[in-house]
Amino acid sequence: MSGVVSSVQDRSIDDEFIENLKSLSVSRSLATYTDGIKELHVQLKRATQNGLRNNISFAFGIVANLYRIVPLFDKLLSNDDKDGYNNFIQTKKFLDTLTNSFENVCFFEIFAMAKTTIPIQSIFHNYIFLLKENYFTDNDKYDGLVNCLLPIITYASVLTRITEDQIPADLLNYLLKFTKRHWLSQRREIVIKNILGLIKCCSKNPALVPMIIRHEWPHACVQWLGNKDSGTSQRPSYTIDYYICLIIQKLARHTNCVEVLNQLNCLKRLDECQEFMKKTHTDFEYNCLHLIHGMIYTLLMESDEIKQISLSNDKRMCGTINEIVSYAVEASRNELFFYKCFHVSEMLGVLSKLFVNDDILLKFVNEDNQLFDFLSQLMIDFNNITRDTSRTHQPANDEALLALTNILWSISFHECYHEKFKKNATLMNIVSNLSTTTPLSISTQMKLLPRDMCSLRKTAEGILWNLKPTSSSCQISNEKSQQPLAMISYSHSDTKFCRELVETLSAHVPVWVDYKQAKDAVAHSDDLWEEIARAMELATVIVLIVSKEYYNSKSCRQELSYASDALKKRIVPIYPGDQQYRASGWLGIRIAGQKYIHFGRKPFSEAIEELSSIVLADQKPNIVTLTRPTETRSSSCATHPIKMIDEENKLLSAAKNWTTKDIRKWFEDNQIHADLITLLIDQFHTGTALIVYARHVKLFYRNEYIRIFKNYSKIFHGKKLNTFDFIKFVDALYRLRSDYDPNSTIEDNYEKHSEQQLPTTIKCTDDSITRL
Template structure:
C-alpha cells in the first residue's frame, strides 16, 4: 500500500576551501562525535561552516558510500540505519546551531544515506527474510520515539529544520511500510508505540486543512498509508482504537473540502476497522453508518456513471464497510446495485485467491471472503453468488469448487502464526457451512474428496481447538463450522455400531412381547401395579438460543426451572464446550418440546439454523417460537419455518407475565395436541401474497413445507433494469394450489395384521415413499411392519444410519433424511389409521 518516494529537490551550497590537511578518525561513531563537538563550539561563537566541518562531512559521506561495498544487503542496511540514528542523535539534536544544521552541505549526510538505501532491494530482502523484516520494523518504530521526531510532530521543530525533519520522518515511515507487508504482528505487540502513532494522527489532523487538492504533501500521504497498512492487520485493530484512529478517520471522511485521496484512505481504514468486533462497536457508537451514507450521497451518487478506477473501488469498499457494520434492514439503500457489488466481491475473491500471495489490488483474500460470509447467511444472496454472479478468469468450474479448493490451500494455516491466513480458513469454513444447508449443493460438495479429507482432518486436529485467532462475531469457530459441514453432508451424524443396534432391536422386540403378555393381566391387578409404580411425567424441553443472547437465556431458564413439570435442557448446563453438536442433536431428539429464543443473532447463526432444521425439518418436533426482543421479526430461512405455531414475544409486557403466558401455551397446547387426531397438515396453505418472491434483503415468512423436501427460500435472480424479477400472478396462483398440504393417510380397508405383501406394496405407494427405499424392505406381513415400527420409536436416527448405508451399497447414492422421514411418519400413522374393533389384538395395546 505504500507508494514509492518521489525524488526530493536538493539545493547545493558552495563548500569552503582549505589546503590544510587534518588527520581524522576512521570510524563513523567517532567521526559523528567529533563533528558534534566542533558544531557545538561553532554554535557558541555563532560561526558558519568552516573547512574542518566540511572535511568531516565529506569523510562521513565517503564512509557511508563504503558501507555499500559490504557483502550482505542486511549488513549494509544495518550499518546505514545505525548511521542514521547517529546523525539524528549526535547532530540534529544540537540546539542553537540552526545556521549550520540547516545548511544543505550538512544535510547531504542524510541525502547520501538515502541514496545508499534506495540502491538496496529492501522489499526483496524483507520478503525472503521475515524475521529480519520484523527486526527492522521495530527498530524503525523506535526511531519514531526520538526527540527530534516527537518535537516535529508536536510542532516544536524549528522552522529552519522543518523540511529536513519531514524528509527523515517520511523515510522512516516508508521503511516501516515496506516491512509491514512481510511480517505478522501479534496481539498487543505495538502497545508501547501507541503514543507515537497517536502523534502521527494528531499531526495529520492539524495539517489536513493545508492540503491542496492538487498537491497533497508526501508526508501526509505517507502517514495515511502507514495507518492503513497497520489496520489491515485485524489483530492490530484494538491497538489502533486506543490511538483514537476511528474518531479521526470519521471526522476526515465527513469533511467536504478534503481531497478525495484522503477520503479514499479513510474509507479503506473504516472497512478494515469494521472487520473486528471492537471496531464495529466503536464505529457504530460514533454514528458511522450515517456518516457513510452522507459520504455516499455526496461522493458516490453523483458519480454513479463515472468509470474512473477510483469510483468503482470506492463503491465496493463502501458496500463492504456497510455490510460489516449494518443490520440488513439498515442496509436497504445500498441494494440497488447489490448484484454489481456481489459480482465485484466474488471477482476480488477469485483474483486474490488465485494469486501467489493471496492479495489483489491491495486487498487480502480474507477481506472479500469475510464480507461474503456475512452476506451469505441470506439464502437469496448465497444462491445468487453461487449460481449467477459474473466472474471472469476463474480456474475452477464452479464457485463451490473454488471455495473448496481455496479451503484446502489454507489447510496449513493452523500451523502458522499468520492471523490473516487463519481468519481466511475460518471464514471459508463458515461460508461452506452456509452452502451445505442447501440440498441442491450437497452432491457437489461431497464430490471433492480433498475437501472432505481436509474438513474431517481439521475436526480431529487438536490445533483447531487451540488456535487463538480472533473470530469476528458473525463467524463460528473452526471446529464448530467443520462439524456443521460434516453433519449437513451426513458425514458426522451420531449413531451406534451395528452390533449395538442389533442388540437394541432384539431388546425392543422382547419388550413388545412382554407388553403384549402383560395386556392379558386382569384390569384390577394391572391398575394396582400401575398405581404403585406411576410417577409424574416431566416434559423434556430443549432451549435453543444464540450465545449473543446468553444473559437473557440464563434469566429465561431460571424462570422455567421453577415449574417442576418441566425438565429443561440447555447447552450451558450440559455441554462443556460449544462444539459438541452430538450432545445438542441428542437433546433435540429426546425433547418433547423445543423453545427457539429468536433474535437477529439467532437468525444469523448457522448453529441455530442447524438446530431448527434438525428439529423441524428432520424430526418434525413440536416447538414454540419466542422473540427475545420486541423489535425483531424473523425472515428468510427462519421466517419460513416458524409460520403457523403461536409465538411468544418478550419486551412488550413484564418478564414474569410473559413467562406465565408461555407456560399456559406450553401445557394448553400440549393437551390439545394429545386430544386431537394425528394429521400431516401442520399449517394452513400459503396465500398468494405470502408466496410472493422476496426482496434481496429479506424473505417474508412463508410456510411451503412438503413431505419430501425441506423448506427452501427463493433464489435471487438477475433482473432487467437492475430490478428484481416480478412474480407471475398466474404462476403464483398455481403455486398456491399446488402447495395445498394434504394428508396421504387413507382409511384402512382391513386390519394391518391381515396385510399381505401386496397390501404393503400398495401402502408404500399411497404414502409416496421413495420407490428405491421401499425396494430395500421385504415385509411379507402387516405384523412385520408394525413390529418394525416399534423398533423405530425410541430413536429412528439409529435405523436411518443403517438404512442409509444399505441404500448407498445398493444404489451408489445418498439417502437423505427428508427421503426417510416420510417413511417414519407413515409407519407411525398406522396406529392411528387402524379401524376400530370390539376385539383388540395384543399389538394394538402397545404404548
C-alpha cells in the same frame, strides 16, 4: 567460487552492521556517535544497494535491533542547534536511507524469518511505546524516524494479538490530529500513508474497533471522502484515498461500526466523491477505488437495509456483488491471487458476510452454475498453500481459506447442494481434515477476524454436520434421571438476558446451557458440536432466544437446524424484553406456528412461569410418524393423517420434511404454469417455506405481484405474466396454508389490516411498475 566468497562477505557485512548498531545504542560520546553513524550509513547503503527484498535475513536483523538506538536518535534529532547539527544531519540521512530500503520490502517476508509469533510479539511491544506525540509536528525533522517505526509496528500488529491496553492511550488521538492537518500535503505523504496503514490494520482487529470509534477515526475518514474539513474540492493522492477507503471497508466488517458509518451517511459521502475521484485518478486507480466503494456499500447495506428490500430490484447491489465475484475469479488466476491491487481474500471476506443471507446466496449460486465449483477448487488451492508457513502473503492467504470455509458452510445449509459436496472427494477430505486439525498460522490470524467469521474447525464441522443424513424420527434416550428438560440456544449478544433467564428458570425446571456445564466443557465459541448435539438429544424442549444476531449466526443456525430438522424437537421461541426484531428467513421458517413468549409484554416473573409450564407440560418425548406428499395425493394437497402428540404443530412438522422433489410435485399437482415453476422453484427448499411465503403473500399481495411481474419480464425477456396464472398460484398457496397451518385463520384475523389487494391493471416501465 567467487559467488560463494561474495555471499560470505555480504553476511560478514550484515553481521558487522548489526553489531555496530548495538554498540552505537550504548554510545556515550558524541565523537564516537558521529563516526559510528557514518560507518553504519556506509554499511547500510552497501548492504541495500540491491534492495532489502534480496536480503530478508539482514532486514530481520535490523527490525529486531533498531529499537535499541531509537532513544539516542530521539535525543539527537531534537538537538538541531549549531553544536549538534552535524549529528542531526547524519542521523536524518541514515534514517532516510533506511526508510527508502523499507519502502520496497514486504514485511510479511521479514517476519516469516521468526518462524513463530513470539519474537514478533516482542518486536511489537519494543516499538509501540517508542512513538511520541512530539514526533508528529509541523516540523518534518522526525519523519525519517517515524517512517521506520510505523511500518514495523503496523505489520507486527497483524501477526500478533493486540488489545487496547497494549496501545498507548493517546496514540490514536495525536495521530488523528496530525493526519487532519496534513492529509492533503504531498511533503508529508509518506508519514500520512504509514499512519493510515496502521489504522487500517487496527481496523481489522475487533478488539481495537471500539477504541477506533471512540477516537472518531470513522468520522474523520467519512469527512475526508467529501473533503468536508478542508473547505476545498481538492483530493489527495491515490495512495491516501486508497488507504482512507480501505479503513472504512475494514470498519464496515464490524457490526458495532456499521451503525456509526450509517449515522455518518457514509454511503451518501461515497456517492458524492465518486466524480472527484474519477477526474483526479487514472482509470486503473479509479477502478480499484470503485471496487472498495462497492464492498463498503454491500457491507453497510447488508447489515442495515438488505432484509427490507428486494435484491432483484436493487441493481446497484447486484452489480456490486457480480463485480466482487468477477474480481475474485480474476484474482484466482494470478500466481499471488491479486487482481487490481486486491488480494482475493478481500472479496471473499465480503461474500462470506453477504452469503449468510439466503436470498443473496441462492440468487448468485443458483444463477452461476460454476460458482460452487469455483469456490470449492479455490478452497482446495488455499488449503495446499497454507501448509507452507514461509509464504509471502501468509495472513491474506489464511483469511482467504477461512472465508472460503465460511462461504461453503453457508451453502451447506441448503440440501440441494449436498450432492455437489459429496461428489467432490478432494474437498470432502480437506473439510474432514480441517475439522480435526488447524494449522498454527490460521489459529493466529483468527484473533484478528470479526465475529461474523467462525474458525476453520467450527466451519468444517458445520459443513460435515449439515451433510449428515437426517432421520425422519428421533430415538429419545432413556436416561431420564440425567435428562435436562430445557436446552437454551442463544447468540453471544444475548448473554446478559440468557444468564438472567437461566438463573430464574432453573428454580422451576432443569436447564442445560453451555456455560454452566461441568469443568466448562462447552463454550458457545468452541468447536464442540458433539457436546451441544448431545444436550439437544437429551432435552425435551429447546428454548430459543430470538434476536437479529441469532439469525445472522451460522453457529446458531447449525444448532436450531439440528434440533428442529433432525431431532424434531419442540421449539419454544422467546423474545427478550427490548427485542424489536421479528424472525424472518430460515429462522422464521423454523419457528413458524410455534407458541412464543415475549418478555417485554408481561412481567418477567409471569413470563418465566408461562415458559416453565410449557416445558413441564412437554416432558414426555413426542413420538412422530411422518409422511411426505405421495403420488396419490390430490391437487388440493390432501394428505394422509399424521399421528403426533402435539396436534397443533403436526401438519407444519410434516411440511418441514418435504424435499425439493416434493415441492416440485406440489407445483405440478396444482397445475402451476411452467414459467412460474421455473421462476420460483429454486426459492423453496421445504414445505414450511411455502407456508410462510403464503402468509407473506396474504399480507403483501400487491407488492409481491409487482415483484414477480417484474422478475418474470426480466427472466423471460419482456414476456408478460398472465394474471390468471398468478391467481392460480396464489390460490394454491392459500389452500396449502389453510390445510397445513392451524393458526392461519387466527393470524389473518389479527393482521387483517395488513392485507393488500391485487391491482386490476398494471403498467410495466423500465424503472418501475405503477398502478393505474
